[in-house]
Amino acid sequence: MSIKNLTLKEAREKLGAKQDELGKIFEEAKSDDGYDFRQVKCLGEGLDSIAVAEKVKALNSEADELAQHAEKLEEAEYAAKGYNMREKAYNRPPMPGASDRDQRGQFGAKSLGQTVAEEKSYQQWAEKGAGGGISFSYDEMWPSDMLAKGAQFDTLGTKSLMSRTAGYAPESIRQPGFVEGVTRPIQLLDIIPMFRTGQAAIKYMEETTRVHGAAARAEGAAYAESQFAFTEKSTPVEKITDSVPVTDEQLEDVPMMEGYIDSRLTFGLRQKLDSMCLVGDGLAPNLRGLKNVAGIQTQAKGADPTMDAFFKAMTKIRLVGRAIPTHHVMHPLDWQDIRLTRTADGIYIFGSPTEAGPERLWGLPVVQQDADAQGAAYTGSFQPQWVSLFEKKGVDIQIGFVGTQFAEGKRTVRGDTRFALAWFRPAAFCEVDLLA
Numbered sequence: 001m002s003i004k005n006l007t008l009k010e011a012r013e014k015l016g017a018k019q020d021e022l023g024k025i026f027e028e029a030k031s032d033d034g035y036d037f038r039q040v041k042c043l044g045e046g047l048d049s050i051a052v053a054e055k056v057k058a059l060n061s062e063a064d065e066l067a068q069h070a071e072k073l074e075e076a077e078y079a080a081k082g083y084n085m086r087e088k089a090y091n092r093p094p095m096p097g098a099s100d101r102d103q104r105g106q107f108g109a110k111s112l113g114q115t116v117a118e119e120k121s122y123q124q125w126a127e128k129g130a131g132g133g134i135s136f137s138y139d140e141m142w143p144s145d146m147l148a149k150g151a152q153f154d155t156l157g158t159k160s161l162m163s164r165t166a167g168y169a170p171e172s173i174r175q176p177g178f179v180e181g182v183t184r185p186i187q188l189l190d191i192i193p194m195f196r197t198g199q200a201a202i203k204y205m206e207e208t209t210r211v212h213g214a215a216a217r218a219e220g221a222a223y224a225e226s227q228f229a230f231t232e233k234s235t236p237v238e239k240i241t242d243s244v245p246v247t248d249e250q251l252e253d254v255p256m257m258e259g260y261i262d263s264r265l266t267f268g269l270r271q272k273l274d275s276m277c278l279v280g281d282g283l284a285p286n287l288r289g290l291k292n293v294a295g296i297q298t299q300a301k302g303a304d305p306t307m308d309a310f311f312k313a314m315t316k317i318r319l320v321g322r323a324i325p326t327h328h329v330m331h332p333l334d335w336q337d338i339r340l341t342r343t344a345d346g347i348y349i350f351g352s353p354t355e356a357g358p359e360r361l362w363g364l365p366v367v368q369q370d371a372d373a374q375g376a377a378y379t380g381s382f383q384p385q386w387v388s389l390f391e392k393k394g395v396d397i398q399i400g401f402v403g404t405q406f407a408e409g410k411r412t413v414r415g416d417t418r419f420a421l422a423w424f425r426p427a428a429f430c431e432v433d434l435l436a
Helices: 008-029 049-090 112-117 120-127 143-150 248-253 257-279 306-319 332-339
Strands: 194-196 201-211 227-236 238-247 297-300 327-330 364-368 376-380 387-400 410-423 429-433
Touching: 008 049, 201 410, 227 410, 238 248, 238 257, 248 257, 248 410, 257 387, 257 410, 297 306, 306 332, 306 376, 306 429, 327 332, 332 364
Parallel strands: 194 387, 297 429, 327 364
Antiparallel strands: 201 227, 238 410, 327 376, 376 429, 387 410
């Protein structure tokens, strides 16, 4: 059957099957360097990488076509729901106190009393003394029309003043969108090198002993001897989670709500990861942030100008850490003190107030963050050989039922992600204490 002839249900089922098939292929092909399609066995034995790639291309094209077809059918169903809702509003009974004409310009239903009073058989029965009983049948009138008409009442001739408070209040249309709540932005993740991993922990070898004994020797003398030793280090992959309960009606009736929740949960997970990269205490399941890494260097401001303390930190990183410093990380209020520094005659040394000015100190970019307190600043060599953030999986958003939510018409939208943070050379980083 052609894809164009599929129903929405059939298109979704076929799309799910294609996604499952692609998922199996990608899972088998996954390798540390990306994807090796020679490893794929689910399509049959003996297939080379080109044959697998062509099959993947065909499956992906069909999945795209199914997704587009399903999306068009979903839009049509959404339009049908809108049509039905408009029909309900269009055909609703007249408002109490309204005239006998409805929105279509036709006469509305008469009340039951009015209908009976105008009935000729009733008038004749009343003139003869109303003896015995009489019955009526109105097949053309809906019971709901009778009830709605019975709810009407006459508002003409009343003495009360028609005003906005006592009459018909004016309608106010809400503006589209919303005003975002205030929250801390992502500040540190952009300068930390990031890689993918398929492991549950990041293990690496650290050279913990490095003594070079090279020396000049006379002919026939014993060679000098160096000492090298390695220690295995490990940092675990930890999970960051978040969730929010939401009613079925909120998800179904507000088209933007599902995307809004997805984006908010995704941002919240990244925001937490960003914070832990700096101040995480390292106690499972928390990542260990720069502030709590054992072995990083320290530099107190003391009586020095603030800018001098950062330069001394850079020097320690070069001499002790044997690394090239790349960034300064500090609280916005600490950067404010530096940016507003003036000469004795009032000249701003970082540029005129009419200019944006460079956010650089001693040639290095300044990253402003407020995950840590004012007064705690850092200088470091944020290069892959000294620090790396390993992603086990990206942000995964799921919707399901928790506890009694199925019976209550609620669902929970949850998100999670998994990362490991490895500080390979702590001495390549230095904490600058601006309060000491």
